Amino acid sequence: MTIETASIGILQKAVEKLADGYSHLPAHTTEYDQQKAEEILLQVAEKMWDNYPYPHPQYAGQMLKPPHPVARMAYMLATWINPNNHALDGGKASSAMEKEAVAKIATMYGWNDYLGHLTGGGTLANLEALWVANHIHPGKTVLASSQAHYTHNRICGVLQIPFEPVAVDDQARMDLTDLETKLQQLDVGTVVVTLGTTGVGSVDPLPEILKLQKKYGFRIHIDSAYGGYYTLADNLTTEVRAAYDAIQQADSVVVDPHKHGLQPYGCGCVLFRDPQVGRYYKHDSPYTYFSSDELHLGEISLECSRAGAAAVALWATLEMFPLVPKGNFATDLSHCREAALALYARLNNDSRFITPLEPDLDIVIWAPKATSTSEISRLSQLTFERAEQQDLYLATFSYPSHLIKKTFPDVYVDSDYTTCVRSCLMKPEHASWGDRIWQILDKIQHNLK
Incomplete structure (x- = not known):
């Protein structure tokens, strides 16, 4: 496998540009044993041979998509500062980049007024969505298809919410008959609709589930951690296209930029259609939220410390690859x-x-x-x-x-x-x-x- 190396020279220029922004400070350099560091890094490189060649086209197994070089470079560049996107005094520039990047993802689903942020991955993003759902429908059952990711069952166990699987049809999509039966039999608060199961890639019939929502009054959470970006594809079937076009009507959405979004691990994203759900996150912190009257991302997130580098990488990628049809x-x-x-x-x-x-x-x-x-x-x-x-x-x-x-x-x-x-x-x-x-x-x- 050929490893891409042209980015190393670009990164060198970017690091020098970054250094210019701090040239007014007294001189200071980090002292370390460079020879020892080189020896260790070469050992690391050799140990990394014990991996499948994930970036190569002949790797056609699990959902491991290589990050784009611009994402990799931006992430690495940010680590020289190592921002923390919990509070603005820990990651001022990277927090602004996160808000811009998340806004672009929300716009992809037709949402302009929303609440959302990045997470460490899809599991945390789904946990937040179900945590909010449980505040709105406390103690009510969560349903997801038997082909949905196992994380939903596990999250419900952590949150102590009842969970029930729904059967799937011949195409491994949520079976509407079994769904309605469970809606009639159980006190259901939330239905998790998977747009792109991680097992077979099946897309649940969201338009039909929305019709059932009007009848039974449950909340709809979209788990599109793997398949969320496919709303931009132009070669979906009519049935699948209809499911993606209906995302705008859902209550919450999860998508993972570290899957199809060309990002390094870990980078997930959770979005809520109603910005008022932010009230469930409200808390006080005596030492992190004093530096600005602007929204601190930690005020709308269950996670505390979180890599600002992930936001920087995503922002850079979206500058290079806008989320537009036909792009x-x-x-x-x-x-x-x-x-x-x-x-x-x-x-x-x-x-x-x-x-x-x-x-x-x-x-x-x-x-x-x-x-x-x-x-x-x-x-x-x-x-x-x-x-x-x-x-x-x-x-x-x-x-x-x-x-x-x-x-x-x-x-x-x-x-x-x-x-x-x-x-x-x-x-x-x-x-x-x-x-x-x-x-x-x-x-x-x-x-x-």
Whole structure:
């Protein structure tokens, strides 16, 4: 794998520019053993070889998208100051950058009057959304699809809120019949709607869930940690497009810039349609909020100390890649989906494979065809292992066997779950690397036993 190095020279110029802003202060330099530091860094570089090549197009496994060089450089530049975005006296410039960046994300969903901020990741962002939801509907049940991220069940345990999963349909989307049954049977306060499940990338039917909201009066939280930016793509199906267009009507939204947003870990974002939910965060701090009458981000966040560098990196990235339809960022997302559709089409048209569902976004799951679910699982695991030997890095996913049976009725179900092969085609380059990836898969399949 070729490591990008041109950014090192750009970063050098940026660091020198940063230093100019503090040239009026008395001279001071940090003293350290540079030779020892170099020796240690070289050891670190060698230890880092023990990673999969995440930035390379032949890494097509988990949702690990490399940060853009501009994000990486901006993050690193900010660490020379190391701002803390809890209070303005700890991160004045980076707090302003965060507010600007979050406003651009909110505008992407059609929100101009809102409350929101960055978080350390999607888990904290979802926790805040459900924490606020519980203030509005205290003690009421939270529902999410059985394919939603496990974090919702876990968060409800932490917050001591009742949680119930909702069944999914043949496309691994929230089943509306089961949802309404649970709405009738339970005291439901919030329904978590997933726009892009992390397992298979399925998009829940938000427009229909909004209709049920009018009838039953629950709160809607959108977990689009993985799929949120896909609202900008121009090649979604009509059904999926309708779900994204309806986000504006939801009560809260979570999206992770460190997934499709080209950011280093960790960078999540939570948004609330009603700015008045800020009252639930109100607290006093005797030593952090005195420096300015402006809003301190710590006043609307459960987290305290938080890396200002994440905000700086996101701001820089949005300057380079505005969140607009047909822009470079949006076009790259469409290329990711093109890559997924192309791989799905090849697999679906090849009798050696089964394809449980057509991708809604850029995640594809498939498996070698076999007579039983246990044999499918064995061959999927073997495919995963053989691919790595050919420098193609995939992932596996446990899919409910009853859903496999619905799609392929001839299969004998002898296990509750079936291991499938899973690929997150999150790099726009995957659209042009499809032939090479397919050649490796075809070679593996010829020798699979």
